[in-house]
Amino acid sequence: xxxxxxxxxxxxxxxxxxxxxxxxxxxxxxxxxxxxxxxxxxxxxxxxxxxxxxxxxxxxxxxxxxxxxxxxxxxxxxxxxxxxxxxxxxxxxxxxxxxxxxxxxxxxxxxxxxxxxxxxxxxxxxxxxxxxxxxxxxxxxxxxxxxxxxxxxxxxxxxxxxxxxxxxxxxxxxxxxxxxxxxxxxxxxxxxxxxxxxxxxxxxxxxxxxxxxxxxxxxxxxxxxxxxxxxxxxxxxxxxxxxxxxxxxxxxxxxxxxxxxxxxxxxxxxxxxxxxxxxxxxxxxxxxxxxxxxxxxxxxxxxxxxxxxxxxxxxxxxxxxxxx
Numbered sequence: 001x002x003x004x005x006x007x008x009x010x011x012x013x014x015x016x017x018x019x020x021x022x023x024x025x026x027x028x029x030x031x032x033x034x035x036x037x038x039x040x041x042x043x044x045x046x047x048x049x050x051x052x053x054x055x056x057x058x059x060x061x062x063x064x065x066x067x068x069x070x071x072x073x074x075x076x077x078x079x080x081x082x083x084x085x086x087x088x089x090x091x092x093x094x095x096x097x098x099x100x101x102x103x104x105x106x107x108x109x110x111x112x113x114x115x116x117x118x119x120x121x122x123x124x125x126x127x128x129x130x131x132x133x134x135x136x137x138x139x140x141x142x143x144x145x146x147x148x149x150x151x152x153x154x155x156x157x158x159x160x161x162x163x164x165x166x167x168x169x170x171x172x173x174x175x176x177x178x179x180x181x182x183x184x185x186x187x188x189x190x191x192x193x194x195x196x197x198x199x200x201x202x203x204x205x206x207x208x209x210x211x212x213x214x215x216x217x218x219x220x221x222x223x224x225x226x227x228x229x230x231x232x233x234x235x236x237x238x239x240x241x242x243x244x245x246x247x248x249x250x251x252x253x254x255x256x257x258x259x260x261x262x263x264x265x266x267x268x269x270x271x272x273x274x275x276x277x278x279x280x281x282x283x284x285x286x287x288x289x290x291x292x293x294x295x296x297x298x299x300x301x302x303x304x305x306x307x308x309x310x311x312x313x314x315x316x317x318x319x320x321x322x323x324x
Contacts, residue, residue, distance in 0.1 A: 008045045009076070010036055012088035013053025014100070021055035022089040022099045024062055027108050028116070029136050029154050032099060033059070035112075036088050037070075038137075050088075051076050133166075142178065160194065174204065177212070190222075193229070211246070228271065241283065242267040251277035251295065258283045270305060279311075 012023035012033065023033040033050075040048060049071045052059045056074040063070055091097035097108050116135050121127055124143030132150040135141070139153045148166030153159070157171045160178035165171075167184070174187040182192075183199030189206030192198070195213040202216050207224035210216070214227055217234040225239050228246035233239065237254040241264045244250075248269055256267050257280055267281050270289030275281075280298040287293065288305030297311030 007047035007049060008040050009085045010048060010050050010088045011076075011085065012050050012059060013055050013074075014087075014089050015055065016099075016105070017101050021052070021058055023050075023052070023055065023059055025099060025105050027105070028112055028134065031062070032108075033062075033088060035091075035137075036086065037068075040086075049073065049077065169199075241265065242269070242281075244269045245271035245273070245289065247272045249274045251275055251279065253278040255280050256283060257281065 012021065014022040016022055016025055024031045027035060037048065040046070050059060050073070052072055053074055056072050060072040063072065087098070089099040091099070091108050091111075094111065097104070097111065099105050099108060113134055114130070116137065117127055117130055117133060120135060120141050125141045126144070126146040127133055128146075129149050132152075133147050134152045136154045136157070138156050140158045142159055142161035142163070144161055145159050145163040145165065148164070150168040151166035152170040154171065155173040157173060158175045159165060160176055160180065162179045163176060164181045166182070169182050169185045171185070171187045172189070174190045174192070176182065176192045177194035177196070179195050180192055181197045181199070185198045185202045185204065187204035187208070190204035190208040190210070192204070192210045193212040193214065196210055196216070197214070198216045199218070201218045203221040204210075205221065205223035208222040209226040210222070211227060211229040211231070213230045215232045215234065216222070219236045220233050221238050222233075223240040225242040225244070227233070227239070227244045228248065230246055231244050231248040231250070233250040233254070235252050237250055237252070238256060239254070240256050241258040242256050243266070248271070254275055258264050258267065265283035267283045267285050269275065269287040270291065272290045273287050274292045275287070276293045276295035276297060278296045279293050281287070282298065282300045285299060286302045288303055288307065290306045291303045292308045293299060293303065294308065294310045294312065297309060299309055299311045303309040
């Protein structure tokens with residue numbers, strides 16, 4: 001391979017002691033290769049060739065999965081005088097940071113982590129203790145937001161202004177509005193409206209869309225569902241493939257039975273409905289606006305607006321035989 005124009009050549013043939021190519025080792029959740037390519041882009045260099053030695057096949061397979069079209073070769077090509085040659089495992093801007101093993105990888109992680117946290121603090125984000133606080137390169141955080149220990153923000157996560165996040169919260173590709181509180185929350189691919197309070201021990205799975213001023217309490221999981229403004233899901237509930245309207249009150253122990261073993265089905269709950277404790281909603285089902293459901297009910301049929309629905313077995317009490 002002969003290079004006939006100015007380009008950058010990344011040397012990516014080193015491996016960690018584990019056997020993983022250094023170029024694919026992660027620093028703040030992104031492979032070292034991504035950081036090197038981003039550094040070159042910042043310099044206005046988009047023509048890149050990877051020289052990866054016996055790592056070439058693995059790196060080429062990784063690039064194919066990500067859709068990046070970058071030439072990968074196992075040997076150094078003929079270079080013009082103006083070619084820029086960079087060891088991929090040397091950290092951009094810190095040539096003394098050469099990734100060779102787990103210790104040097106940790107050193108790069110820690111340096112980049114502190115640089116990013118400092119940048120956010122200078123922009124008005126509060127981080128009173130940096131223990132366990134990790135913020136990815138693309139994360140956006142509004143001013144006056146407070147990050148508590150154990151907060152991990154990944155991907156394209158966006159936090160609004162005046163939030164309190166943590167302790168022990170991890171968000172990936174999640175958008176959070178202003179003045180929200182997230183305590184011990186795991187969120188991925190979710191959207192959270194202004195003024196919403198989550199936690200502790202809440203899981204938001206992809207497709208969770210929460211409105212404004214919602215309260216989601218301990219041990220609640222929400223997946224591929226929309227939840228309307230001011231709705232309360234206080235504790236011990238699963239909401240999947242559903243739409244809950246505004247001002248819905250959800251009692252303890254609700255389970256949306258959304259899967260019949262072959263297909264997922266939708267559940268809808270109208271505005272102002274009151275769902276009793278320990279309810280099972282067997283989808284597909286519609287609970288009308290303002291409807292009530294009795295505690296301990298398993299519901300398999302639609303409930304009209306304003307109606308009271310019971311789905312219980314009849315209680316039977318039998319006296320104990322004293323001779324038994």
